[in-house]
Amino acid sequence: MKKVMFVCKKNSARSQIAEGFAKTLGAGKIAVTSSGLEASVVNPNAVEVMSEIGIDITDQTSKALSDFQAEDYDAVISLCGCGVNLPEAWILREVFEDWQLEDPAGKSKETFQTVRDQIKERVANLVEKLS
Secondary structure (H helix, E strand, O other), X not given: OEEEEEEEOOOOOHHHHHHHHHHHHOOOOEEXXXXXXXXXXXXXXXXXXXXXXXXXXXXXXXXXXXXXXXXXXXXXXXXXXXXXXXXXXXXXXXXEEEOOOOOOOOOOHHHHHHHHXXXXXXXXXXXXXXX
């Protein structure tokens, strides 16, 4: 089973949404973690827009990338264009993608929903590619 790390700046919205989708769409196919260049808190709007489609991410917590080892992961997905800021070991995994999605923090609920839907499609494609 491939291990996937979703990483973003603060692990508060995009990477949390990706983790929620990957745990649901990739159950039994991939193992998933999310983290940020720094830890913060899970954005309540991310929790709300995932709840709207029946995915509960209330138990997820924000974690720092520095708490993990790159060699433990097969795939690393940057959601915010932060790939340039990641230590080289993370970029050199078997699969590295930088999705460069808009940061919905501080924006409308509709922006969160749009980003959520973009993430769902990309996670579904990733699960298919890795399993």
